[in-house]
Amino acid sequence: MASVxxxxxxxxxxxxxxxxxxxxxxxxxxxHHDLRAGVKKVRVLNPDGAHNIAVGVxxxxxxxxxxxxxxxxxxxxxxxxxxxxxxxxxxxxxxxESGVVHVKGFASxxxxxxxxxGLLVIEGDAxxxxxxxxxxLDIVVGGSVGDFSAFMAQAGRLIVCGDAGDALGDSLYExxxxxxxxxxxxxxxxxxxxxxxxxxxxxxxLLGRAGLKHDPRQFRxxxxxxxxxxxxxxxxxxx
Amino acid sequence: MCGIVGLLVKNPALREQLGxxxxxxxxxxxxxxxxxxxxAVFTAPVADGRRKFSLYSGEGEFDxxxxxxxxxxxxxxxxxVSVQANHGVLETAAPPPQVTGWIRAVYPRLHVxxxxxxxxxxxxxxxxxxxxxxxxxxxxxxxxxxxxxxxxTESAVTPDRAHPFTAGEDWCLVHNGSLSNxxxxxxxxxxxxxxxxxxxxxxAACRYFEWRMREGDDLETAIHKGFEELDGFYxxxxxxxDELALVRDAFACKPAVVAETDDYVAISSEFRSLxxxxxxxxxxxxxxxxxxxxxxxx
Numbered sequence: 001m002a003s004v005x006x007x008x009x010x011x012x013x014x015x016x017x018x019x020x021x022x023x024x025x026x027x028x029x030x031x032h033h034d035l036r037a038g039v040k041k042v043r044v045l046n047p048d049g050a051h052n053i054a055v056g057v058x059x060x061x062x063x064x065x066x067x068x069x070x071x072x073x074x075x076x077x078x079x080x081x082x083x084x085x086x087x088x089x090x091x092x093x094x095x096x097e098s099g100v101v102h103v104k105g106f107a108s109x110x111x112x113x114x115x116x117x118g119l120l121v122i123e124g125d126a127x128x129x130x131x132x133x134x135x136x137l138d139i140v141v142g143g144s145v146g147d148f149s150a151f152m153a154q155a156g157r158l159i160v161c162g163d164a165g166d167a168l169g170d171s172l173y174e175x176x177x178x179x180x181x182x183x184x185x186x187x188x189x190x191x192x193x194x195x196x197x198x199x200x201x202x203x204x205x206l207l208g209r210a211g212l213k214h215d216p217r218q219f220r221x222x223x224x225x226x227x228x229x230x231x232x233x234x235x236x237x238x239x
Numbered sequence: 240m241c242g243i244v245g246l247l248v249k250n251p252a253l254r255e256q257l258g259x260x261x262x263x264x265x266x267x268x269x270x271x272x273x274x275x276x277x278x279a280v281f282t283a284p285v286a287d288g289r290r291k292f293s294l295y296s297g298e299g300e301f302d303x304x305x306x307x308x309x310x311x312x313x314x315x316x317x318x319x320v321s322v323q324a325n326h327g328v329l330e331t332a333a334p335p336p337q338v339t340g341w342i343r344a345v346y347p348r349l350h351v352x353x354x355x356x357x358x359x360x361x362x363x364x365x366x367x368x369x370x371x372x373x374x375x376x377x378x379x380x381x382x383x384x385x386x387x388x389x390x391x392t393e394s395a396v397t398p399d400r401a402h403p404f405t406a407g408e409d410w411c412l413v414h415n416g417s418l419s420n421x422x423x424x425x426x427x428x429x430x431x432x433x434x435x436x437x438x439x440x441x442x443a444a445c446r447y448f449e450w451r452m453r454e455g456d457d458l459e460t461a462i463h464k465g466f467e468e469l470d471g472f473y474x475x476x477x478x479x480x481d482e483l484a485l486v487r488d489a490f491a492c493k494p495a496v497v498a499e500t501d502d503y504v505a506i507s508s509e510f511r512s513l514x515x516x517x518x519x520x521x522x523x524x525x526x527x528x529x530x531x532x533x534x535x536x537x
Binding site: 071087105106108 | 509515
C-alpha cells in the first residue's frame, strides 16, 4: 500500500521531513509556525504509525504522508490538503474545520469525529464510530463503515460506498447519510427516506471530489425521523 | 492503556530469530505500558511425560542450585533447572499438581508463572527495554509468542499482576482493556475448585477460558461464550501450544492491528510497533473487526 519513498529532498516549494531521522515535534512546529510563503508542499517520509502527524495545521498547504499514520492524524485541520498514502489510526481528522484529508488505505475508529467542516475521504474501510458527532464535515468512505457510525451526527454528510454496521445514525440530528450497500441495522431515530433531486446533486459532487466513480442512483438516503427531538412520555423509552 | 504484541513465525527458518524480531515490537509499546512487561514464548516441546515450569523468585538472591537438588529428591531424579536473573525454569517428569503443590509448600517464595510442555513465561515490573534486557528476550527462540506492556488500572503494579496470565498448561492470555465483572466470574469459578492468585481482572478472563476449554469447548467456542459472560472492554491475545488467537469486544475501544506476510503474522496494539518488521511494507495489514475470533496456527 505505501509507496517506496524517494530520497528526501527539499526544493523551493517542497519541504521534506523524514520521521526516521527527524522528530514529529519538528514537523508539527514547522507546520504551525515556520511555513514560509512559497512552500506549497510538505512531504512526510517514514511516518511508521506515529501519533499526531500534522495536527492543528491552519494553512493552505499540501501535506503528503508516505506510509501509515497513528492516532489523531490531521486532527483539527484547517485549510490544508492532507494525503496519507497508507492507513490511519484512531481519531483521524477529529474536529477538522476545513480543507481535505484523504486516506488511501483504511481508517481506525472515530474517523472525522466531531468535525465541523471540510472533506474527509477514506478510500478503504472506516472502523466503528466513523463520523460520530460530526457537525458539518463531509465524509466519503470508499469501503464500509463499522457499528455506531454517525452516532449523534449533527450536520454534514456521510457517504458510505460499501456497507454500514449496526446502529447506523443512532440519535441522528440533521446530518444525512448515503449508503450504497447493506445496513446491518439503524440506530434509534434513523431511517431510510426517499432520495430527492438535491441528494443526487450532492452525491455527484462529493463522489467527484473524492475521486470515486459510483453512480449516485445506487445510494439510499438515511436521515433522522426527528422523533427524539422532543421528549415523549408515552413512548415508554421505545423509539 | 496497555500494549499487546504477538508474533507467530510461519517460516521455520525464523524460529531462531523470534526474540530478535519481537523486541522492537515490545519496545515500541513502551508508551502504552511502562509499568510492567511480560512475555510468553512457545518453544519446541520438552520430551513426552515431562513438563516445564517457569518460576519467579522475586527480589534478592535465591539458591537455585539447592532448589534443583531438592527437586531431584522430591519430584524426579532427572529434574533440571535453568536460570535467567530471578527467573528459573524447572523441567521435571513429576505431574503438575505434585510440582505446584510441592513448590507452594516448600518454596512459598517462588511464584509459578506457567506450566506446560511448550510455554516459557517471563514477567516483571519495569519498562519493556529494561525487562527485555533482564531476561535476554532478544535470544528467545520458538514458534510464537504473546507479549504485554502494562499501564495498570485494575490492580497494583506487582510482578504477579503483570501479564501474561496463565491457567492450566500451555495457555496464556494478555489483555488491553478492563473488565467490569471479574468478581462475578470469580464467584462462578471458585466454587468449581478454581483458585485465583491475584485480584486482577484479566486473571478472571484467563481462568474462565481455560475452564471452558477443560469442559470440552474448543478455543473459539470458549471465546464466543465469553462474549456473553465477560463484561467490559478488551482486546485479548491468547496463546496455546500451537495457536495465537485474537479477539476484540463489540465496541472495539481497544486497538489492534495485524500485519501478515508469507513468513509471519504480527499483532500489536498499534502499527508503530510493527513498523520495523522485515518486509512490513508489503504485508497485508488489517484491523481485526469486533467480536470476530482470529486464530493463527504455528
